[in-house]
Amino acid sequence: MDIPYTVEIRRDTGLTNGKIGIWLFLASEVMLFGALFASYILIRSGAPTWPRGDTILNVPLATFNTLVLISSSVTMVMAWSSLMRGRFGTFRIYMGTTILLGCVFLVVKYFEYSHKFHDDLFPSTNNFLAIYFTLTGLHMLHVFGGMVVNAYFWGPGAKLWKTNPRWFTNRVEHAGLFWHFVDLVWIFLFPTLYLL
């Protein structure tokens, strides 16, 4: 039996089931990160002293990573746009670049973390580092999750393009929405932890 409303729009919601699903999932993610951001604000406002992020963290590396993530959102949307225009070959190039940029982000983050551990800076050192490692660690997991999904659509999942191109395009759009959410979280994380 086929899954209903993967391509055609449901009359009651005005959306496909997949899109409803991804937006519900993203709403739950907003609550998760929202709770952590709220914790950060509460802990910081209640602390007698709070270190400035740029005195502990590596701002140039994080700035580079911000550029990497913004670039990856551009390549992600280009991958989807290529499918909308029926260009599967171009999709593969853009999607591959998105995955590669995700790898670059994680490698840079690995070096950042290693440097902290080398300097004896751990989550248990102080509240600032505890929230830094929690927020960025959770964000890294999301980047990794997005990369796994993108790699699936770049590789084995791409065979759906031959049988049902519209469904495949919708799936890539949903993956793109998640990837953009991950980018947006970083856009808030970067100034909150590194600059303010």
Added chain:
Amino acid sequence: MNLRSVHALVILFSAALAVLFGVWCLGLYRREDGVASLLAAGVAFAVSFGLVVYDRWFLRKTRTL
């Protein structure tokens, strides 16, 4: 809301972040007087402008999607 609108929004937020980063770099320049900070501020403002230009181009280019 489709990916096209979300992308346009994320790029706008990125442009705002670039402005914030530029202002932060200017603050650093005032405190430490490093030419690199001033240069970084200039680059950040240029990136912000570039992102806004890209956003407009993207919305025009993908109007039919």
